[in-house]
Amino acid sequence: MEKKDKVSMAAIRRLPKYYRYLKDLIDRDVEKISSKELGDIMGFTASQIRQDLNNFGGFGQQGYGYNVKELYGEVGKILGLDKSYEVVIIGAGNLGQALSNYTNFEKTGFNCKAMFDVNPRLVGMTIRDIKVYDFDDIEGYLETHDVDIAFVCTNKESAQDVASRISNTCKISAIWNFAPTDIVTPEGIVVENVHLIDSLLTVAYRIKD
Amino acid sequence: MEKKDKVSMAAIRRLPKYYRYLKDLIDRDVEKISSKELGDIMGFTASQIRQDLNNFGGFGQQGYGYNVKELYGEVGKILGLDKSYEVVIIGAGNLGQALSNYTNFEKTGFNCKAMFDVNPRLVGMTIRDIKVYDFDDIEGYLETHDVDIAFVCTNKESAQDVASRISNTCKISAIWNFAPTDIVTPEGIVVENVHLIDSLLTVAYRIKD
DNA sequence: TAGATTGTTAATCGATTAACAATC
DNA sequence: TAGATTGTTAATCGATTAACAATC
Numbered sequence: 001m002e003k004k005d006k007v008s009m010a011a012i013r014r015l016p017k018y019y020r021y022l023k024d025l026i027d028r029d030v031e032k033i034s035s036k037e038l039g040d041i042m043g044f045t046a047s048q049i050r051q052d053l054n055n056f057g058g059f060g061q062q063g064y065g066y067n068v069k070e071l072y073g074e075v076g077k078i079l080g081l082d083k084s085y086e087v088v089i090i091g092a093g094n095l096g097q098a099l100s101n102y103t104n105f106e107k108t109g110f111n112c113k114a115m116f117d118v119n120p121r122l123v124g125m126t127i128r129d130i131k132v133y134d135f136d137d138i139e140g141y142l143e144t145h146d147v148d149i150a151f152v153c154t155n156k157e158s159a160q161d162v163a164s165r166i167s168n169t170c171k172i173s174a175i176w177n178f179a180p181t182d183i184v185t186p187e188g189i190v191v192e193n194v195h196l197i198d199s200l201l202t203v204a205y206r207i208k209d
Numbered sequence: 210m211e212k213k214d215k216v217s218m219a220a221i222r223r224l225p226k227y228y229r230y231l232k233d234l235i236d237r238d239v240e241k242i243s244s245k246e247l248g249d250i251m252g253f254t255a256s257q258i259r260q261d262l263n264n265f266g267g268f269g270q271q272g273y274g275y276n277v278k279e280l281y282g283e284v285g286k287i288l289g290l291d292k293s294y295e296v297v298i299i300g301a302g303n304l305g306q307a308l309s310n311y312t313n314f315e316k317t318g319f320n321c322k323a324m325f326d327v328n329p330r331l332v333g334m335t336i337r338d339i340k341v342y343d344f345d346d347i348e349g350y351l352e353t354h355d356v357d358i359a360f361v362c363t364n365k366e367s368a369q370d371v372a373s374r375i376s377n378t379c380k381i382s383a384i385w386n387f388a389p390t391d392i393v394t395p396e397g398i399v400v401e402n403v404h405l406i407d408s409l410l411t412v413a414y415r416i417k418d
Numbered sequence: 419t420a421g422a423t424t425g426t427t428a429a430t431c432g433a434t435t436a437a438c439a440a441t442c
Numbered sequence: 443t444a445g446a447t448t449g450t451t452a453a454t455c456g457a458t459t460a461a462c463a464a465t466c
Contacts, residue, residue: 008457012414016407020389034423046423047459054425062424063466080413094307101303104389104406110413149412173416176409180229180313190415192408197313198225199403200385203358204289204318205221206399207382217433243447255447256435263449271448272442 007055014052015079017042022072034065084109086146090162091153092117092125092132095178099151100130110149114141118158135162142169149174156181163191216264223261224288226251231281243274293318295355299371300362301326301334301341304387308360309339319358323350327367344371351378358383365390372400 021042025033035046035053042049053059053071056078060066076082087105089096092115099105100112116135117123125132133141141147150166152159152175159179166172167185174190177183180197230251234242244255244262251258262268262280265287269275285291296314298305301324308314309321325344326332334341342350350356359375361368361384368388375381376394383399386392389406 010457012411013407015414016404016410017391019410020391020404020407036423045459047461048457050423050425051458058425060424061466062464063422065423078414079410080417081410085413094310098303098307102405105409108406108410110409148416174412176412182226182229190412192412192415194403194405194408195225195229196311196403197317198222198229199401200314200319200358201225201228201288201290201317202221203383203385203399203401204294205224205287206401207357208289219433245447254435256437257433259447259449260434267449269448270442271440272446274447 011052011055014044015075018049018052019072019075019079019081022068022075025068026072030068032065032067033071035060038066081109084111085148087112087149087151088138088141088147089115089130089151089153090117090135090138090166091115091155091158092119092122092127093153096151096153097127099153099178101128112151113145113147116141138166139169142166142171147172149176152177152179152183154179159183220261220264223253224284227261228281228284228288228290231277231284234277235281239277241274241276242280244269247275290318293320294357296321296358296360297347297350297356298324298339298360298362299326299344299347299375300324300364300367301328301331301336302362305360305362306336308362308387310337321360322354322356325350347375348378351375351380356381358385361386361388361392363388368392 021038035049038044039046039049050060053066057074059071059074087110089100089112092100096115096117100115106112112130115127115130115132116138117132118135122132123134150172152162154162156179159177159181160183163175163177163183163185166175167189172189174192175183175185177191177193178196180195182193183191185191230247244258247253248255248258259269262275266283268280268283296319298309298321305324305326309324315321321339324336324339324341325347326341327344331341332343359381361371363371365388368386368390369392372384372386372392372394375384376398379395381398383401384392384394386400386402387405389404391402392400394400
């Protein structure tokens with residue numbers, strides 16, 4: 001199943017969409033689906049769907065199609081959702097708090113155990129059962145807890161410093177960065193940037209008359 | 210300058226990144242830059258940078274390169290940042306509140322004037338000078354105010370209904386959708402989906418051993 | 419069995435990179 | 443002028459789509 005070396009990023013980024021649509025189909029009690037039908041509702045060609053899925057294995061059956069529940073499970077496994085992930089949030093401002101409250105992540109297996117901030121007003125607070133620690137304690141925390149992903153919700157200026165400090169402990173696998181800047185990490189630490197402003201600017205572009 | 214018909218989405222999505230990096234260069238008092246230098250710091254090839262920019266015009270000068278301030282201004286104009294945009298936020302929960310507080314958007318010209326929610330506990334509140342109205346008043350509000358973009362921060366279940374209702378007034382140009390579902394709108398209304406969970410799932414995929 | 423639909427190879431399309439003449 | 447670097451055309455690369463034999 002681990003053919004992931006050669007799978008294109010474009011295909012990988014489609015996987016969560018498959019996962020969402022397959023979940024919807026399950027909720028609507030659809031048992032089986034063909035690549036043609038799935039393509040129609042997702043806006044893909046049947047060909048692309050078969051190509052995408054066959055990057056990871058033959059999950060269908062000729063003359064029948066795909067079993068929805070089974071395929072959903074397989075895509076989940078491909079995405080790594082057969083395990084859960086420990087998460088910390090760095091930056092307990094509005095966005096950090098919003099993410100900590102986002103039950104969707106928890107339901108999918110991303111458990112936030114701690115938040116960190118430099119602001120003394122926030123340190124010590126508890127937000128929906130999650131304690132806010134002083135960011136200066138981050139190294140100690142990471143050394144004594146298995147954390148997979150850090151959500152970085154700081155401002156632009158602090159993001160790289162934060163990334164460097166948490167990368168140094170080498171106990172973390174990935175950074176999910178919401179600061180409006182590109183951060184760099186040592187080889188082996190995955191960075192996923194969510195540049196909200198970039199997304200919004202493409203909206204501005206597209207509504208120009 | 211309006212060659213935008215044929216410009217690829219891939220190129221358009223790189224524009225905000227140019228805009229960010231050029232701003233950084235201005236802040237660091239860099240006056241001119243070549244496509245080679247800019248490519249090195251942005252992780253693009255010089256060739257791609259020249260191709261991207263020449264979708265919109267020849268902003269450089271042979272033998273010299275690009276004037277940073279001028280190019281920054283041009284990219285801003287291409288993105289449509291020479292005007293400002295009126296914004297409403299639908300869904301005044303954690304994420305909606307976080308977005309309303311995000312000064313970065315305002316600085317770039319996106320002004321939030323009102324929030325809407327169905328929750329009576331939130332309706333009537335004021336969050337950083339922005340009033341929360343009852344969502345049932347949305348049609349009236351849109352008819353009496355020029356709103357360009359609606360940020361949809363509802364749950365998955367309500368997102369399509371919300372999108373349909375605000376699309377019906379036809380006074381809005383775009384929807385920036387944060388609900389974890391794909392929404393459809395009438396032709397002519399731009400939709401930009403920010404699927405946070407999709408982004409997070411690609412992280413899970415990429416940290417699989 | 420016949421019909422349907424997959425898995426996979428081949429063809430096409432589009433985006434990125436390379437090359438180079440134009441020119442500051 | 444000579445050197446540098448653009449704007450743009452041509453070549454390459456990769457991703458998407460089409461086609462079809464395999465097979466349930």
